[in-house]
Amino acid sequence: MRKGTKLVAASAGLAMSLSLAACGDDGGSGSATGDRLEGVSLTVGSKDFTENILLGEILAQALANEGADVTNQTNLGGTSVAREALLAGELNVYPEYNGTGWTVHLGNEDPSQDPEELYTVTAEADLEQNDIKWVGRSPFNDTYGFAANGDLAAAEGGFDFDSMAAYLEANPDTTVCMESEFPDRPDGLILFEEATGYTVPQSQQQILDTGLIYTETADGNCDFGEVFTTDGRIGALNLELVDDPGVMILYNVSYTFQNDVYEANADVYDEIVEEILAPLDEEKMAALNAQVDIDAVPYDRVASEYLEEIGLG
Known part of the structure; x- marks a missing residue:
């Protein structure tokens, strides 16, 4: 990655x-x-x-x-x-x-x-x-993935890619925090969009530096954040991984x-x-x-x- x-x-x-x-x-x-x-x-x-x-x-x-x-x-x-x-x-x-x-x-x-x-x-x-x-x-x-704010995930019973897309579509004010290159990478956001059929509009995208994505999502300032799945902050912060059914690319x-x-x-x-x-x-x-x-x-x-x-x- x-x-x-x-x-x-x-x-x-x-x-x-x-x-x-x-x-x-x-x-x-x-x-x-x-x-x-x-x-x-x-x-x-x-x-x-x-x-x-x-x-x-x-x-x-x-x-x-x-x-x-x-x-x-x-x-x-x-x-x-x-x-x-x-x-x-x-x-x-x-x-x-x-x-x-x-x-x-x-x-x-x-x-x-x-x-x-x-x-x-x-x-x-x-x-x-x-x-x-x-x-x-x-x-x-260490593939790309998404984490949901932990409180949101608990309230919604957790997320997979499809239910995350459905939540984004039903809640236009929802934000997805990402690094600057993720929306344009061939192995980035487009894979989520193609798998779910939902195109994340610019109004729901917030571009942040890598480290801020984790803390801002944990604090609830972002509803979802782009993460790296072996990042140690996922288990330590108020975050829950969005279940990936095998959409994102392998990153050994x-x-x-x-x-x-x-x-x-x-x-x-x-x-x-x-x-x-x-x-x-x-x-x-x-x-x-x-x-x-x-x-x-x-x-x-x-x-x-x-x-x-x-x-x-």
């Missing part, structure tokens, strides 16, 4: 070049830390929302722990900013979602609802067309590398990425996101603690 098109400045701590010393016993059991990337320089980026920043930070630290000289450009900007930086060689790698790759970057329609098939066709096409290598695939699927994450960079140390990158992504089901990813968004733990600390947990710290 995704999200936003404006370049935003990384915070000073996140934009620093990482040159961390490798930790742990070189080649020790259960740990891939060492010096296998000694002398390798890499620029790691991410988009500008919590989950993607965190995934970029985790990879940046893991690569540095293997001896790489890592320039950290996480929180670089929205989808187009990160992708264009990768294609231009300003980034060597950043985390991307397979549904975004297939629809936005490759310009295709009707993505598979099978996560392995979607990964395979996206990876093959992007490598052939753009020399971009997709590495790994997360168990979690991979790390997208410039292929020449990947090929130079393919086995090391494959191993590191596999160890990072394998434990990340929906519950685990939401918990990591919540540490940042709810508990206000810094990205670098959440990342380092996760790497210690999985033996890459």
